[in-house]
Amino acid sequence: MSHHRRVYVVARDIEIRRVLTQFVSGIGAEAWPFSAGADFLKILDYLEPGCVLLDMDVGDVDGLEILSELTRRGLGWPAIAMSAREELPLAIEAMKLGALDFLGLPPKREVLALALAPAWRALDRAIEAGAARREALDRISRLTAREIDISLALLNGGSNKTVAHKFGISVRTVEMHRAHIMSKLGVKSLAEAALLATQAGIDPTRRAVDLPERGLATARFAGGAGRESRTALARRF
Numbered sequence: 236m237s238h239h240r241r242v243y244v245v246a247r248d249i250e251i252r253r254v255l256t257q258f259v260s261g262i263g264a265e266a267w268p269f270s271a272g273a274d275f276l277k278i279l280d281y282l283e284p285g286c287v288l289l290d291m292d293v294g295d296v297d298g299l300e301i302l303s304e305l306t307r308r309g310l311g312w313p314a315i316a317m318s319a320r321e322e323l324p325l326a327i328e329a330m331k332l333g334a335l336d337f338l339g340l341p342p343k344r345e346v347l348a349l350a351l352a353p354a355w356r357a358l359d360r361a362i363e364a365g366a367a368r369r370e371a372l373d374r375i376s377r378l379t380a381r382e383i384d385i386s387l388a389l390l391n392g393g394s395n396k397t398v399a400h401k402f403g404i405s406v407r408t409v410e411m412h413r414a415h416i417m418s419k420l421g422v423k424s425l426a427e428a429a430l431l432a433t434q435a436g437i438d439p440t441r442r443a444v445d446l447p448e449r450g451l452a453t454a455r456f457a458g459g460a461g462r463e464s465r466t467a468l469a470r471r472f
Contacts, residue, residue: 240355241265241285245275245301246317247294254341255288262348272296276304284362286354287314288347290340291325302332309436311361313354317342371435377419385412390429 242259244266246252252268259266267285269275272293287305291298298316305312316329319340326337335357336350378386381402388398395413399406422428432438 240358241267241283242351243275243282243285243287244268245272245287245293246270246290247292248290251290251341255347258344258347259288262351272298272301276301279304279308279310284310284312284358284365286351286358287312289314289316289334291316291318291329292320299328299332302329302334306333311357311364313357313361315347315350315354367434368436371431374420374431375435375437378416382412382416382419385409386416386428389413389416389425390432 240263242264244252244255244259246255246268247270249270252270256266256268265285267282273295276296287301289298289301293301298318302314302316305314313335314333315336315338316326316334317338317340318325321339329337335354338346338350342350375383385398385402388401393401395406395409399409402409417423417428420428420431422431
């Protein structure tokens with residue numbers, strides 16, 4: 236088992252937490268127990284990627300809300316939902332929100348081991364995707380605000396002439412900006428630039444997006460994985 240594998244155990248009941256934590260430690264993974272869903276969500280941005288063992292009846296925060304938040308933040312962390320109720324509607328809703336599996340509480344050790352097998356693979360993919368996202372954002376953070384505006388105009392299908400008209404500059408100036416943008420991003424075409432934006436989780440067609448602060452290269456992001464250095468900047472992006 237790889238040393239980086241971490242499991243967040245979110246369960247209200249102290250005995251359930253103890254059993255799950257002992258199991259996780261026993262298979263060589265690192266267990267981080269949380270007795271409250273709110274505590275888990277509060278520091279979620281500062282945590283390394285990991286699997287989540289989630290008691291849907293955690294109490295202070297609805298388990299479905301926690302699953303929704305994991306999805307909304309695009310972390311890609313695998314979550315295994317658990318509940319003593321074992322209600323089909325709850326299981327269906329949890330799976331719709333991205334849970335890999337739905338187990339009864341307390342789960343049998345062999346059942347939990349089987350559920351974690353695909354979770355490890357999903358975690359490895361999330362870590363790789365996070366690393367690619369961080370690199371893409373690092374490259375995009377090299378652009379100035381004006382270069383971001385121009386690159387978006389170009390990615391949205393604007394020609395050099397129409398972009399020049401839009402910003403009240405010469406076509407030659409647009410061409411110079413375009414060359415600088417390509418150089419800073421390390422790409423050779425707009426198609427490659429669009430792919431880079433996609434890897435960063437940015438939709439070039441949106442009018443406002445979340446962009447990283449300058450110097451994101453020193454920050455830990457989704458692959459390693461805090462977002463304290465990302466600021467939501469509403470640009471004409």
